[in-house]
Amino acid sequence: MKSSKSINSELLPQKLESYLLLSDAVIITDHNHFILDVNKQYEVTTGYNRKTILGLKAGFLKSQLTPKTTHQQLKESLLNQQPWSGVLVNRKKTGELWHSSITITPLEIEGKYYYVGVFRELEQLPQGIYLSEDRKLETQRELLKVLAISCEIRDPEIEQHLVRVQQYTQYLIDEYYNEHVSELCETYLHNIIHCSILHDIGKAGIPEGILYKPGALTFYERQIIEMHPLLGADILNKMSTNINNELITSLEVAENIILYHHEKWDGTGYPKGLKGEEIPFEARVIAIVDVFDALTSRRAYKDSWPLEQAITYIAEQKGIHFDPVLTDTFVKLIRKEQSRPKPEIIH
Structure with missing residues (x-):
């Protein structure tokens, strides 16, 4: 020195x-x-x-x-x-x-x-608190994860499902962005990825006897199950009054995911019976990845489907349950990953 x-x-x-x-x-x-x-x-x-x-x-x-x-x-x-x-x-x-x-x-x-x-x-600085953009994104992701898991704490397997849905969402969003780079801004797409983990928080309000019932549901039990998107939106709205919007940007994206991820492209979904592009884009993304993970995951009340059967089902639901463009992108992505298997994607 x-x-x-x-x-x-x-x-x-x-x-x-x-x-x-x-x-x-x-x-x-x-x-x-x-x-x-x-x-x-x-x-x-x-x-x-x-x-x-x-x-x-x-x-x-x-x-x-x-x-x-x-x-x-x-x-x-x-x-x-x-x-x-x-x-x-x-x-x-x-x-x-x-x-x-x-x-x-x-x-x-x-x-x-x-x-x-x-x-x-x-x-x-006048704002009082500073977070780098990377740290802000990481804080947002972790906070949303905690909120999602806390709402569904009754199910010991739910964390793995939520994380997988978020991973699938990121893979699908990345692939879609590469194919349609000029259509959607990156901030919006990041919000979809981060908020995807909240999609089923409304199930916190569904009785366990119905939520985890093995076998077919009765008409009334099905009606109760189909209330979970509305319950989830209500939970989100109550939480949002105490949430720093600088950390959870675009609660509208989260609300759309929670409310509409069970809508179907042909208009036969719930809770609003929206059709085609009436369904927010973010909900159309989660609809595909949520169903795919549900099909390929073993739960206490169901066996997992073979991978090829699940891919075939997703492809067959193009234009019926799922957005046709997103379906093509997702099926292509999963088939590509088949030849280059990754444990966190293919299970």
Whole structure:
């Protein structure tokens, strides 16, 4: 490590001094990333006195909590003398963690490169709370999973079913997106994947004696079963008043999945008897994957179907139960996976 006495602000090119006047925290280093100077806001944010850190490596604040991929991208950009922007998790002098949005810009002056880093402490933004997009998506996925499983806790096998339905949904959505890339935005498709796990939360309101009855249901028992989409929508609406919409985006997608995943393309489904494209796209997706997993899974009250029989059934229901385009896409996907079996898909 270089001595702080060997590096001070006198070595800072005059052209860089104006950056220290910015209202955000600023750090300036040489080409080896040793600190040449910082501004007052940097001292305020980190708690470190300027004189004590001159000459230290800029990474002395690292907390080991920033993803390794982030540091790798940063290094690669700077090695190629390219600017880099991202989020770092560092530690203040007090030991407190702080999340900073930082832009580091390489500047060449008289044949030498210098790096100017401009920080903004995310905890101090007006919103009060910051989540990266990746973390927000992961939080959303896990929260929805907890909600779904908690609503169906009576069935010890339900978690595997819900996870498989979500996996099938992702595979089908990915395949559909590849084929129809310009039709639907990625955010909407992500919402379908995340919300698919909620499709059967209404079954929490169905008596166990009916829900898990072996054999045929009576007319009245069938009517009770067919109430679960309405019960699920009611559960979702009650939960939504206490849910942060920033974490669960588009409750409309979740509601459509819950309400309409038992509708049929020919209009003979329930609870509304919707037909064709009257059925929301997200519900048409879940209709296929939910039935396929139900057919190919063994439950206490039924045996599983052979895979080929289940695929044949799905194909035969094209234009009857299922959206024709989605049916073709799903059958093609499953047949492709047959030749490249994956345990989490084919069981």
